[in-house]
Amino acid sequence: MSHVSPASRPTIACAAGGTGGHLFPAEALARELQRRGHGVVIYTERRGAAYTQALSGLDHVVLPARSLEGGLSGKLAAGLTILRATAQARADMRRRDVRLLVGFGGYPSFAPALAAKSRGLPLLLHEQGARLSMANRKLLRFADGVATSFPGTAGLHGFDAARIVDTGNPVRQAILDARGDYPALASNAPLRVLIVGGSQSARVFGEFVPPALLQLPESIRHRLQVSLQMKGEGVASVETALQAGGIDATVRPFFDDMGARLRDAHLVITRAGATTAADLLTVGRPAILVPIPQGGSRDEQRRNAETLAAAGVGWCLPEPELTPAHLSALLADAFSSPTVLPDAARAAAALGRPQAASTLADLVQSTLARHA
Incomplete structure (x- = not known):
């Protein structure tokens, strides 16, 4: 865990699974929010923490994570892991005074999202694929908004269309x-x-x-x-x-x-x-x-x-x-x-959506303003 960074604007948390597909968009948003004066923190798991270049200069917290796949014993173990990770994330959010969380999918994003909602914080979900991922489907009922990468993303039936924004998928600066x-x-x-x-x-x-x-x-x-x-x-x-x-x-x-x-x-x-x-x-x-x-x-x-x-x-x-x-x-x-x-x-x-990180950051800030 790294230090808490002072900032002039509210602190925003990102939660991402341990693959580059989840972590890189979170990194792109975090750096855009940093440029705008926000404090940022990324919650991930040990695989995500291995992307040291992507996380360089960004506060991040490594949480325990385990997939819900498997038999009854596997699901029970996963449930206990999620409870432990939720408690750790909740304590860290309180310490940093996090005001909003953006979930980027992957099962490690589940616990931080639950922690954010338990603290009454707004939750945005970002979906990178053409169909809502399993983690984002599970979290959809708690979401205050969804950002998509493809027009007409599947799996959002029944969710308020006014709270769906096609932002595109943020990419790294090298791209x-x-x-x-x-x-x-x-x-x-x-x-x-x-x-x-x-x-x-x-x-x-x-x-x-x-x-x-x-x-x-x-x-x-x-x-x-x-x-x-x-x-x-x-x-x-x-x-x-x-x-x-x-x-x-x-x-x-x-x-x-x-x-x-x-x-x-x-x-x-x-x-x-x-x-x-x-x-x-x-x-x-x-x-x-x-x-x-x-x-x-x-x-x-x-x-x-x-x-x-x-x-x-x-x-x-x-x-x-x-x-x-x-x-x-x-x-x-x-x-x-x-x-x-x-x-x-x-x-x-x-x-192509080269402004995706900026568009998603705009959505974060507008959501913050609505919940102020």
Whole structure:
């Protein structure tokens, strides 16, 4: 836990799950509120606390957290964990004189939201996906307002439409700095492809994408400049195989210049998480979106991918259809056309919401004023 920061305006709390998809939008809002003179604190769990760069200079509190999934014993243990985290969050809110909480989803956001409501504080929920997440659905009855990232977000039926604001999904400063014109697609000029999907995609993307690239015609392969984020075994062998096929390839476990690589990319192959979608739209880059198979009510990535594909931003390619032959054919068609990728880039940029953090901060301040 870090120190309490003095500020001239009321202190605002953000609660976020331990993934970057939850934490990065919370960070973006917190920094915007800081610029406006508010004290801020982020409540998260141990996984979220590992994003040290995102939390640098921001007060944050690590709370115990446990998913409600599992049998009866698991649910009982989760319930006790939530009670303990709620008590800790409530005490911290009292000490900081927190005046409002913004929940960004993920089960670790549940306890801080309960703590805020037990203290009579207004609660705003921010939904990053095209459908309300499980945590936000559970908290909806307590919410004073909901901010959405997609128009027509599913799962809000019955909630007062006047209290729903389409703010967009706040993105990190590095992504905002990467905004710019789509790179020119001149004949014989490089074709830059960024392939990134996080730890859950290392095996899948490493297995299917390189063979698809190697199946492309030689005239395309020799123009490719590929950045592939891949973890685990085989990184060196994949890079060697691509280079042997005439492809200028860089394969790394992590890129610390993601904003620059996204800015320079003609096409991105990636998962379909909400933060990934916001990054693509903010910078205005077309994408082949491969949603993580989830199924049932938790099929958030598929919904995100289908929403963006329907808007012309790119292609939704379900994982069962991610074969080298299918992907290679899709890539060949896209690279052979002078208009397909630029048109998709324009569609992405048209949906981008670079002012999302500012718009959400405006909503925070207006909600504060109503509850003053």
